[in-house]
Amino acid sequence: MSAPALTIREASQLLRAGDLSSAELTRAILERIHRLDPRIRAYLRVVPEEALAQAEAADAHLARWRREEGDPPPRLLGIPLAIKDILCTKGIPTTCGSRILENFVPPYDATAVERLKAQGAIILGKTNTDEFAMGSSTENSAYFTTRNPWDLSRVPGGSSGGSAAAVAADMALGALGSDTGGSVRQPAGLCGVVGLKPTYGRVSRWGLVAFASSLDQIGPIAKDVRDCAILLQAIAGHDPRDSTSVDAPVPDYLAALEGGVRGLRVGVPKEYFVEGVQAGVADAVRAALRVLEDLGATLVEVSLPHTEYALPAYYLIAPAEASANLARYDGVKYGLSVRESADVWDMIRQTRGRGFGPEVKRRIMLGTYALSAGYYDAYYLRAQKTRTLIRQDFDRAFQQVDVLACPVSPTVAFPIGERAEDPLQMYLSDVFTLACSLAGVCGISVPCGFADGLPVGLQIIGNVFDEPTVLRVAYAYEQATDWHTRKPKLDEEV
Amino acid sequence: MEYEAIIGMEVHAQLLTRSKMFCACAADYAAAPPNTRVCPVCLGMPGTLPVINRRAVEFVVMTGLALHCRIADHSRFARKNYHYPDLPKGYQISQYELPLCSDGYLEIEVDGRVKRIGIERVHLEEDTAKLIHTGEHSLIDANRAGVPLMEIVSAPDLRTGEEARQYLTRLRTILRYLGVSSGNMEEGSMRCEVNISLRPAGTDVRGTKVEVKNLNSFRSVKQAIEYETERQRRLLESGERVVQVTMGWDEARGRTVLQRVKESADDYRYFPEPDLPPLELSREWVERIRASLPELPEARRERFVRDYGLSAYDAGVLTADRDVADFFEAVAGLGGDAKGAANWITGEIFRLMNARGLEMSQMPIRPAQLCELMGLIREGVITTTIAKDVLGYMVDTGDSPGAIVQQRGLAQVRDAAALEAVARQVIADNPDAVAQYLAGKEQVLKFLVGQMMRATKGQANPTLAAEILKALLAQGR
Numbered sequence: 001m002s003a004p005a006l007t008i009r010e011a012s013q014l015l016r017a018g019d020l021s022s023a024e025l026t027r028a029i030l031e032r033i034h035r036l037d038p039r040i041r042a043y044l045r046v047v048p049e050e051a052l053a054q055a056e057a058a059d060a061h062l063a064r065w066r067r068e069e070g071d072p073p074p075r076l077l078g079i080p081l082a083i084k085d086i087l088c089t090k091g092i093p094t095t096c097g098s099r100i101l102e103n104f105v106p107p108y109d110a111t112a113v114e115r116l117k118a119q120g121a122i123i124l125g126k127t128n129t130d131e132f133a134m135g136s137s138t139e140n141s142a143y144f145t146t147r148n149p150w151d152l153s154r155v156p157g158g159s160s161g162g163s164a165a166a167v168a169a170d171m172a173l174g175a176l177g178s179d180t181g182g183s184v185r186q187p188a189g190l191c192g193v194v195g196l197k198p199t200y201g202r203v204s205r206w207g208l209v210a211f212a213s214s215l216d217q218i219g220p221i222a223k224d225v226r227d228c229a230i231l232l233q234a235i236a237g238h239d240p241r242d243s244t245s246v247d248a249p250v251p252d253y254l255a256a257l258e259g260g261v262r263g264l265r266v267g268v269p270k271e272y273f274v275e276g277v278q279a280g281v282a283d284a285v286r287a288a289l290r291v292l293e294d295l296g297a298t299l300v301e302v303s304l305p306h307t308e309y310a311l312p313a314y315y316l317i318a319p320a321e322a323s324a325n326l327a328r329y330d331g332v333k334y335g336l337s338v339r340e341s342a343d344v345w346d347m348i349r350q351t352r353g354r355g356f357g358p359e360v361k362r363r364i365m366l367g368t369y370a371l372s373a374g375y376y377d378a379y380y381l382r383a384q385k386t387r388t389l390i391r392q393d394f395d396r397a398f399q400q401v402d403v404l405a406c407p408v409s410p411t412v413a414f415p416i417g418e419r420a421e422d423p424l425q426m427y428l429s430d431v432f433t434l435a436c437s438l439a440g441v442c443g444i445s446v447p448c449g450f451a452d453g454l455p456v457g458l459q460i461i462g463n464v465f466d467e468p469t470v471l472r473v474a475y476a477y478e479q480a481t482d483w484h485t486r487k488p489k490l491d492e493e494v
Numbered sequence: 495m496e497y498e499a500i501i502g503m504e505v506h507a508q509l510l511t512r513s514k515m516f517c518a519c520a521a522d523y524a525a526a527p528p529n530t531r532v533c534p535v536c537l538g539m540p541g542t543l544p545v546i547n548r549r550a551v552e553f554v555v556m557t558g559l560a561l562h563c564r565i566a567d568h569s570r571f572a573r574k575n576y577h578y579p580d581l582p583k584g585y586q587i588s589q590y591e592l593p594l595c596s597d598g599y600l601e602i603e604v605d606g607r608v609k610r611i612g613i614e615r616v617h618l619e620e621d622t623a624k625l626i627h628t629g630e631h632s633l634i635d636a637n638r639a640g641v642p643l644m645e646i647v648s649a650p651d652l653r654t655g656e657e658a659r660q661y662l663t664r665l666r667t668i669l670r671y672l673g674v675s676s677g678n679m680e681e682g683s684m685r686c687e688v689n690i691s692l693r694p695a696g697t698d699v700r701g702t703k704v705e706v707k708n709l710n711s712f713r714s715v716k717q718a719i720e721y722e723t724e725r726q727r728r729l730l731e732s733g734e735r736v737v738q739v740t741m742g743w744d745e746a747r748g749r750t751v752l753q754r755v756k757e758s759a760d761d762y763r764y765f766p767e768p769d770l771p772p773l774e775l776s777r778e779w780v781e782r783i784r785a786s787l788p789e790l791p792e793a794r795r796e797r798f799v800r801d802y803g804l805s806a807y808d809a810g811v812l813t814a815d816r817d818v819a820d821f822f823e824a825v826a827g828l829g830g831d832a833k834g835a836a837n838w839i840t841g842e843i844f845r846l847m848n849a850r851g852l853e854m855s856q857m858p859i860r861p862a863q864l865c866e867l868m869g870l871i872r873e874g875v876i877t878t879t880i881a882k883d884v885l886g887y888m889v890d891t892g893d894s895p896g897a898i899v900q901q902r903g904l905a906q907v908r909d910a911a912a913l914e915a916v917a918r919q920v921i922a923d924n925p926d927a928v929a930q931y932l933a934g935k936e937q938v939l940k941f942l943v944g945q946m947m948r949a950t951k952g953q954a955n956p957t958l959a960a961e962i963l964k965a966l967l968a969q970g971r
Contacts, residue, residue, distance in 0.1 A: 088541045099541065108534055110541060178881055209540040213768035242543050243770050324573050327584020328538045332634070344579050344632065371575070371763035380765060 003028040003171040005190065005487070007097045008079050008227040011173055015062055015078045022062070022078030024120050026055040029080050031385035033124070033171045036490055040147050042156075042166035044085045046125035047092055051080060061120060075230050082172035084163045085126035086133050087113055087208030087218065088207035096209050097129040097141040097159075100355025101335045110207025111242070112176055112218045112235040119234055124172055127162025132326065132358045133183055133211045135159050136429045138421045140359045141456070148191060149488040150454050156414040157429075163221045164191040169490055174222040174231050180211050181314050182409075182433025184219035185445040189408035189457020192447045194474070195221045197433075199464045200440035201246035203232075204239030210325040212318035213244075215437050224484045225446060225475040229253040248465060254469030257475040262296030264473065267401030270442035271307035272432055278411040280451020285407045288448035288458045291480050292405065292473070300401050304393040309386045311427060316370045316383035317438070320362075323367030329355060362423065363439065387438045394439040398463040403473050407432050408445040408457035436461050436477045446474045447483035455483075496695040497730060499723045501652035502689055505665060505916040507675040508621060508683040509553045509642040515620040516544030516587065516640055523637035524681070528626075538582030538968070543769050546571075550642040551594065551773065553674040554618045555783050557644060558595025560668050560790055563611045565780050569594045571618075571767040579632070580623040583638055590764040594773075600648075600668070601792075602660045611661050612649030619643050644675070650689070655719035659712050662686060663814070665793050671816045679711050688719060692726045692736070701726075701736065706750055707816035708742040718838035722750050786953075794819055802832040811840050817854035824861035834868050842882055846889050858892040867895040879952045880904050906955040910962065913946070913954060917962045920945045932966060939963060 003025045006014070014020035030048050037043055058078035065073045083089060086096045088106035090113075095101045102349025103318040109117065130140035138146040138161035146161045148154040149169040164187035167175050177184040179197035188195025197219045208218055220231030233254065238247040244369070268289060273282065293299050331337035331351030338350035354366070370379035397404060409429050419425040436443040441464050448458035458477065462470035478484050514521050517535035535542045558565050572590035598613035623639040625632055646665065649969075652658045666684060667676035677684045686709050691701030706722055709715045726736050741750035766772075789797070791813045798809035813819045820838065825835040837927055843864075847857060867884060870876045876884065876899055887898045899905050907913055920942055931938040939960060946959045 094540070096540070104540065106534075106539070106541065108539075108541075205541075206543055207541040210769075241545065243545050244543075244768075320765060323763075324575050324585045324765070326583065327539070327575060327577060330577060330579070330584060332579050333537060333582060334539065345577075348577055348579075368763065371765055373759070373761045373763075376763075377766075 002170075004032045004173075006173065007223050008173050008230050009241040011079055012075050012077070014435055015058075015067075016073065018062070018066055022055040022058040022080075022122065023052060025078065026051050026080045028346075029124060029171060032413075034170075035148045036169055037150060037171060040165050040169050040171070040490075042127050042146050042162045042169065042171055043082070044128050044141075044143055044162065045093060045095070045124045046094060047123065050092070051122050051124050054120075057078070057113055058120045065369050066296050074119035074234075076116060076234055077089065078122065079173050080122040080124045081116060082124050082127045082163055082167060082175040083113060084129050084160050084175065084177045086129050086159075086209045086211075087176060089113055089123065089126065089210065092123070092126060092468050094126065094145075094209070096133070097131040097143060097494045098352070098355065098357070098360070099137075099336060100329045104335045106207070108207060110218070111204035111239045113187050113207065115235050115249055116176070116231075121234075122409075127166050127175060129162055130159035130183075132209065132322070133159040133178055133180055133216075134322070134359050134363055135193055136182070136186055136337045136426050137414070137419065138162060138414075138428040139416065142357050144186060145416055147442075148413045148454075149490060150192060151413065154415050154454070155434060157189070157190035157409070157413060157453070159183040159187070160195070160221065161187045161191075164188050164193055164195065166191045167191070167221050167223060168488060170487070174220060174227050176231070176235070177221050178208055178211075178215050178218055179219045179433075179437065180215045180318060181437045182430035184221060185351070185443055185457065185459060186430055187446075187461070188221050189445040190413040190455065192455030192457075192488070193221055193223060193481070194444065194446050194478075194484065196228050196232060196239045196444045196467070196470075197318050198232060198236065198467060199442040202243040202442070202465065202467070203235050203242055204245045206239055206241040210321075212321040213290050213325060215314075215318060217306065219451040223267060225444070225478045226254070226257060227445070229257060229471050232471075242396060246465075251468050253467060253471055256472050259472055261292055261294060261473050261476045264297045264403070264469070265300050266292050266297045266473070267300050267397050267404040269302050269304045269307070269397070269404055269406055271304050272406035276410055277407060277426075278451060281407055281409070281411060281456050284449030284451055285405075285458055288477060288481075289405055291477060295476055295480055302400055302404065304390075304397060304435060306386065306393050307435055310390055310438055311385040311431055312391065313383040314434040314438060315366065315427060315464075316379050317387060319363040319367030320370045320380050320383075321367065322366045323371065326360065326364055329480070333354075356446070359423070391439045393435070394441055394463070396463075402462075403466075403471055404461040408459040408463070409433070412451050412454035432459060440464060442467050442470055444470050444474050446478055447476070447486070448481070449483055450486075455486075495731070497692045497727050498695040499653055499719070499726075499774065500650045500691050500693060500701065501654075501658055501719060503648045503652065503658060503661065504687045504689075505646045505648075505662070506685045507644045507646065507669055507677060508678060509548055509550050509644055509674055509852060511514050511549045511553065511642050513547060514640040515550055515618070515642040519640065519642050523641065525595060526637055528633070528635035528636060531637040532639070533542070536582065536635055538584070538687070543836065544587060544767075545552035546773070548643060548772060550618055551775075553642070554594045554616055554644050554784060555775070555780060556787060557669065557674055557782050558598060558616045558648070559780075559787060560672055561595070561600055563594055563595035563598030563613060563616060565775060566592055566773075567775055567777075568592060569773040569775065571770045571773075572764045573767050574619075575763040578622070579634060579637075580625050582623060582636065586619060586622065587770070587837035588619035588645075588764075588768055589617035592772075594775075598640050600661060600664055602657060602664060604657060609651075609657070611651045611657075614647045614649050616644060616646050617647060655716035655723070658688060658719050659716040662715055664791070667814055667816070670789055671788055673788070679709075679856050681708075685709075686715060688715065690719060690722050690726065692723065692730060697819065702738050704736065704738070705740045706743055707740060707753065710745065714743050714745055717748060718750055721748065725750065736946055791816075791819075796820075802826060802836070804833065804836055808836050808840060812836060815854055821854055821861055825864050828865045829843055830861075830865040830868055836862060838864060838868065838885075842885050846886065850889065857889065859888050863888060863894055870895055870899060873953060875899065875905050875909075877947075877952055877956065879947075880906075907950055907953045908958055910956050910958065913950075913959055914966070916946055916949050917959065917966050920949060921965070929969065
């Protein structure tokens with residue numbers, strides 16, 4: 001097998017054994033990016049020199065360890081990863097897929113990035129995203145649309161579509177994305193890789209450019225569940241710079257993988273198996289449920305009665321927060337600044353007018369409206385109350401079951417352009433991931449088959465801070481199937 | 495028709511915390527070059543997050559307790575949304591629903607009677623950056639951005655400029671006693687806005703509110719209120735309408751000027767700050783703060799009357815400024831005569847402070863030095879008149895009174911021979927007075943002693959001078 005196709009665990013073992021150097025691995029991946037990415041366009045920016053320099057440093061570290069032994073080196077030492085361009089990377093431009101931050105170079109790393117680097121991981125570059133993570137296809141990126149490695153005429157999902165496509169196409173061993181309403185799980189599902197949205201508060205948001213602060217979480221995207229656990233282990237934990245990060249011990253996620261599902265109760269929420277789900281998707285997910293049952297889990301039908309209100313509640317709360325979060329892009333301090341303007345107000349207007357794309361403007365307007373005097377109670381406040389009801393749905397469900405299992409998205413990857421002009425259709429592609437985000441619980445997407453030759457994702461949702469159980473169920477399923485080993489046929493086309 | 499003014503005040507006070515409200519930058523920016531007390535958080539850079547300054551919360555709770563407020567069990571920060579180049583994030587982290595403190599009061603004195611001014615709320619927020627307009631350019635200094643700012647909102651219980659001035663003075667005294675703010679209006683560490691409306695006296699009609707800003711001193715608050723009250727009265731009396739506007743106080747011209755017409759209420763689209771968890775204030779923590787509060791001006795005034803036998807007036811004057819009260823108590827504690835010290839402080843020391851434009855904290859006089867000065871008078875080394883001069887030199891040089899008396903040769907002349915020579919000269923120069931004295935008008939002696947004091951530039955010991963004069967005049971009888 002070629003080096004780029006390795007999992008993190010496999011590569012780590014080879015690196016430790018000295019059978020592969022990080023520089024070789026990194027060069028092989030950079031070469032692959034160079035060859036494939038002009039067609040896939042997962043990366044907004046690749047930083048080969050920095051990556052190779054980091055790889056050489058990692059090799060030196062590994063060589064020293066092999067000489068002197070001692071404690072094993074960090075698992076991510078020398079492992080090349082991709083970072084969604086909404087996470088700040090010190091010295092590397094961070095655009096958030098927006099023109100308004102085209103020239104923005106953060107002087108700091110996001111905590112999650114810092115923690116990966118502290119383990120010696122290699123940063124390959126920054127991956128494409130819908131502008132400010134607002135979208136489900138990367139079509140809202142101000143720069144270009146990423147292609148789905150399984151079918152280049154289709155979207156990879158979004159907003160972390162660049163990260164998911166990079167991992168699916170072996171152009172990174174793993175990646176970080178961010179999930180506000182499904183932006184890790186949905187593209188992972190659509191690209192046939194594994195993506196986890198941790199519990200709100202599990203991973204520090206410091207350095208994650210805010211879209212909707214009460215929903216945003218950074219999550220790993222990987223080739224299999226074990227790699228996903230390795231990445232989560234590295235980035236999880238309290239950070240004094242983020243007051244919403246929770247100061248609770250981080251469990252051993254790798255140890256949690258073993259144990260199987262025998263005796264576990266898997267809830268099947270009836271609201272997620274309804275009309276409007278593509279037949280092939282429903283079939284694949286139902287087949288996956290049978291696999292879990294065969295492995296010894298008990299399937300329990302449950303109800304999350306407020307599911308239908310998740311989408312409207314989400315599209316009030318997230319834009320409301322976004323309308324404030326994006327107010328700082330005014331051309332005064334950093335990023336785009338339209339200076340050929342009459343006065344400061346004209347400058348702010350023109351900077352924002354030119355700097356933001358249509359979906360971002362739509363959400364700023366939606367959010368501004370929802371918070372306005374006279375509308376606040378009817379929209380924002382009511383949405384918050386709905387959110388409480390949705391959270392209670394999950395609380396009740398988790399009194400009956402250990403995890404919930406359902407589709408990630410109602411359809412497989414859709415053709416580029418199909419929904420670009422219809423925001424509501426686009427919003428509906430996240431209809432199964434929004435409630436989990438609003439409730440603040442954790443969820444994973446694992447490959448569970450194909451429909452029309454395109455990957456289908458199984459979503460496993462767990463209670464707050466119960467990533468161990470989610471990973472355990474996902475791992476058991478993955479061990480019983482081989483969907484995660486399937487690769488898109490990219491090399492033949494070259 | 496008689497009108498009465500309904501006045502409410504909003505006071506913003508910067509808190510004297512070491513670091514800013516939501517980041518680790520130093521909050522003391524006054525002497526710092528522009529944009530040197532900044533970091534990604536207070537510059538509002540993408541991906542940064544606020545962390546609450548615990549000390550700032552404590553300061554607001556202290557203030558709330560001193561103002562008899564209810565302290566919230568559960569408080570929240572909120573985003574106040576508006577665009578302005580001095581606002582790095584495009585929103586200010588402030589408080590809206592659930593402020594830290596609410597429903598308190600502050601007492602002032604009107605015509606000898608105590609009047610309670612309600613405090614609606616005390617909350618915590620962050621200051622903005624500072625815009626510097628150079629004519630051609632507008633520059634931004636973000637050192638001030640994120641400095642903790644406490645907002646104290648009064649109920650509309652004030653009626654006159656004088657009441658407002660007194661409210662503000664007492665409020666500042668409390669803040670200084672607590673050590674939570676410097677309360678310096680000229681430097682902008684304490685800022686104040688007033689809302690004024692007029693209504694026919696005795697009714698509960700709601701008049702149109704006018705907001706007055708740009709008030710940089712206690713005096714301007716009083717004057718602006720008086721001016722604005724009069725302006726509105728004239729409008730109403732001539733049958734015109736008061737328009738809801740924001741006015742600025744023009745100190746130089748002594749009048750309010752229109753800044754902005756408010757066509758509708760500002761919509762700041764407040765919503766709970768999602769980057770900060772709600773604040774839970776435990777009762778134990780609040781009670782610990784209450785127990786650690788310093789003695790407040792009111793209590794201290796009563797104690798000064800009780801312990802030092804001062805008049806209520808003197809005690810009030812001394813306790814109006816914590817530094818002055820501390821100075822007084824230090825002098826008294828050193829065994830100095832308390833009443834004498836009070837007289838010196840409220841008399842000569844205040845006069846020197848005014849003349850030189852200094853605050854107590856800037857005065858170079860140490861409590862021990864005032865004690866020494868009073869001792870020199872008591873021991874007859876210098877006269878009270880000379881002591882006043884010595885005090886002036888002390889302020890100028892920082893030297894001790896003993897050293898000044900010695901260097902300048904200011905000690906009283908107690909040399910009988912020297913004084914006798916002066917006395918003979920005075921007798922010779924004032925034959926009429928001498929004649930009157932000899933004729934039995936004994937009070938003329940005071941005049942003659944005065945002449946001796948004058949001749950010795952105040953250095954003659956007045957008792958000794960009188961004795962010598964008497965003796966010489968007795969010889970002449």
